[in-house]
Each structure stands twice: as structure tokens, then as C-alpha cells.
Amino acid sequence: MKPKITIKIIAKELGVSTSTVSKALRDSHEISQETKERIKAYADHYNYRPNNLALQLRNQKTKVIGIVLPKIVHHFFSTVISGIEKIASERGYNIMVCFSNEDQQKEIETINVLTNGSVDGLIVSIAKESLRNKELQHFYNLIDNEVPLVLFDRVHSSLHCDKVIVDDVGAGHKATKHLIDIGCKNIAIITTPEHVTVGLDRYQGYEKALKETGRKIDKNLVVNVESDNDSDIYKQIRELFKQNIDGVFAVNEIYAALAIRVAKEKGLKIPEELSVVGFTDGLISEYSSPSISTIVQHGFTMGEQAAELLIDRIENESENWKPQTKVISSYIKVRESTKS
Numbered sequence: 235m236k237p238k239i240t241i242k243i244i245a246k247e248l249g250v251s252t253s254t255v256s257k258a259l260r261d262s263h264e265i266s267q268e269t270k271e272r273i274k275a276y277a278d279h280y281n282y283r284p285n286n287l288a289l290q291l292r293n294q295k296t297k298v299i300g301i302v303l304p305k306i307v308h309h310f311f312s313t314v315i316s317g318i319e320k321i322a323s324e325r326g327y328n329i330m331v332c333f334s335n336e337d338q339q340k341e342i343e344t345i346n347v348l349t350n351g352s353v354d355g356l357i358v359s360i361a362k363e364s365l366r367n368k369e370l371q372h373f374y375n376l377i378d379n380e381v382p383l384v385l386f387d388r389v390h391s392s393l394h395c396d397k398v399i400v401d402d403v404g405a406g407h408k409a410t411k412h413l414i415d416i417g418c419k420n421i422a423i424i425t426t427p428e429h430v431t432v433g434l435d436r437y438q439g440y441e442k443a444l445k446e447t448g449r450k451i452d453k454n455l456v457v458n459v460e461s462d463n464d465s466d467i468y469k470q471i472r473e474l475f476k477q478n479i480d481g482v483f484a485v486n487e488i489y490a491a492l493a494i495r496v497a498k499e500k501g502l503k504i505p506e507e508l509s510v511v512g513f514t515d516g517l518i519s520e521y522s523s524p525s526i527s528t529i530v531q532h533g534f535t536m537g538e539q540a541a542e543l544l545i546d547r548i549e550n551e552s553e554n555w556k557p558q559t560k561v562i563s564s565y566i567k568v569r570e571s572t573k574s
Contacts, residue, residue, distance in 0.1 A: 317537020
């Protein structure tokens with residue numbers, strides 16, 4: 235059986251650019267007859283069939299950007315949408331927002347619908363299930379067919395496209411260092427499963443800060459939240475409090491708020507007996523009692539950067555294009571949940 239052929243493979247084998255292959259297959263006058271015949275012969279030999287949806291996407295501009303997010307209720311994602319919408323509006327584009335609900339199949343179906351001539355490009359934060367299953371073929375297909383794509387927050391190193399991320403390792407380090415600096419001795423972390431890249435990176439920052447101060451990593455103080463169900467998360471966090479802890483770094487504000495709730499039920503005084511640092515400066519962090527010290531993630535800026543990258547890619551098709559990764563720095567906002 236002949237291998238599946240993509241535009242990138244044809245370009246590599248014949249020593250031309252992907253843009254040249256694409257134009258030759260469309261019988262563009264910009265490509266010499268000799269080159270067109272050589273490319274078409276190779277494509278025919280390997281039964282290459284173009285992705286009609288991707289071709290339609292490239293050839294018929296809609297001035298619409300598709301956005302695929304994991305969850306509908308999340309302060310961080312709402313700020314990202316605001317940033318995207320601002321830049322899109324300034325540059326004459328509209329946005330279409332969809333949600334995968336952390337489901338791999340829903341993500342695949344949503345991307346298929348959006349690339350059926352509905353949008354000019356996509357901005358995506360990858361669903362947990364796709365990361366857990368390491369099922370990213372739908373993104374490889376987009377890249378192979380030169381569909382403009384920007385990933386943000388949840389990305390994967392194997393995907394050769396533009397990305398916008400937070401310095402999650404640095405952010406995890408800042409949060410943990412703050413707890414160390416205010417005198418916490420036994421610092422726990424409430425994080426995501428290891429397949430979720432942002433949680434893994436924040437854990438690495440936590441680990442780095444502890445090692446720098448000569449502390450051992452106690453796996454009993456590490457909670458990897460496996461469920462999206464609030465009741466299950468609450469149970470896992472309650473188990474953590476069987477340990478002797480005086481500091482908690484939670485990789486999102488929901489985990490931080492639940493940790494404070496459990497601590498209060500245990501009769502612990504915050505911040506005198508337990509200090510808590512969360513992640514993402516949303517309404518939960520600001521209006522909890524006590525208010526939660528948190529890592530500020532700059533979702534609005536991430537949205538702006540993602541939109542700029544995508545629109546530049548849509549409007550400037552270049553044979554020399556190389557994917558960029560924009561890294562957004564963060565800082566800690568100290569509130570009532572940590573000792574002064």
C-alpha cells in the first residue's frame with residue numbers, strides 16, 4: 235500500500251516549497267508548466283487527494299476567526315476571547331466561538347465544521363481528552379493542509395504552528411517561592427494530570443523552588459486532580475488535608491477556593507495557619523473570603539497576541555513562514571490568603 239501523501243511530503247521529495255506544490259495542484263499561472271507536470275505526476279502516482287475543506291478555507295476568505303475553547307465557564311478563557319475580539323475588530327474580522335467541553339470527538343467535529351468554509355483560521359486551546367489520549371491527528375491535518383492555526387495555553391510541542399503560552403514554569407516557581415518566603419514549611423500543590431501541559435509546567439516550577447531551598451519533594455503533598463466533577467475534586471482535596479500542611483499552591487482559582495473551603499471546615503485559620511496561592515486573577519480570587527493571592531495570567535494579552543499571529547498568517551502567505559511562540563510573563567498579586 236502506498237503511504238498517505240501530504241503537500242509537505244510532496245514539497246520535500248521534489249525540493250520545492252509547499253506553496254509551489256499548492257499552486258501547481260491548482261494549475262496556477264505562477265508556476266512553470268514543467269514544474270506543474272512534475273508535481274502533478276508525483277501526486278497522481280501516490281494518489282494524492284487534496285483536502286477540499288482546507289482548499290476552500292484558503293481560497294474563499296470569510297473575515298471570520300474560529301475559536302475553540304475547552305470550557306464555557308472560565309474567567310481566563312473569557313479574558314482571552316476579549317483580547318481576540320479587540321484585535322479582530324480592529325483588523326476587520328469577526329469571531330466565532332465554540333467549545334469542546336474537554337471532549338476529543340467534540341473538538342474534532344467542531345474543527346471540521348469550522349473549516350468547512352466558515353472561518354479563515356483557528357485559535358484553539360486543546361481539550362484535556364485529546365492531550366490524555368495523545369490524539370492530535372486533527373491538528374496535524376490542519377498543519378499539513380496549511381490551515382492558519384494558533385494554539386494557546388494548552389499546546390503540544392509536536393505541533394508545528396504558532397503558539398501563545400504563559401511562562402508556566404516561571405509562574406509555578408513564583409507562587410511556590412512566595413509561600414517559602416512567608417515562612418511556609420510544608421507546601422502542597424493541587425494540580426492537573428500530567429498530560430495537561432500547563433499543570434505539568436506549573437508543577438515543575440513548584441519542584442524547582444523547593445529544590446532551590448534544599449527541600450525534598452513529598453509526593454503525599456502532590457494532588458493530581460483527575461476529574462472535572464466538583465464533588466470529586468473536593469474529595470481529593472479533603473484527602474490532602476490529612477497531611478500536615480501550612481501552604482498550598484493551586485494551579486487554578488477553583489482548586490484554590492476549594493482548598494480554602496476545606497481548610498475552614500477543618501478549623502484552620504487563613505492565613506495564620508494556612509496560606510494559599512491560586513492561579514488566574516478572576517472573580518473567584520477577588521471576591522472569595524478571604525480574597526486569594528494569585529498568579530496573574532494576562533489572558534487579555536494572550537488573546538491579543540494570538541489574534542495578531544493568526545491574522546498575520548492569514549493575510550501574508552509566505553514560503554518562508556516559520557511558526558512563532560509568544561511567551562507571556564506573569565506576576566503574583568498578594569491578597570488576604572497569604573501571610574504578609
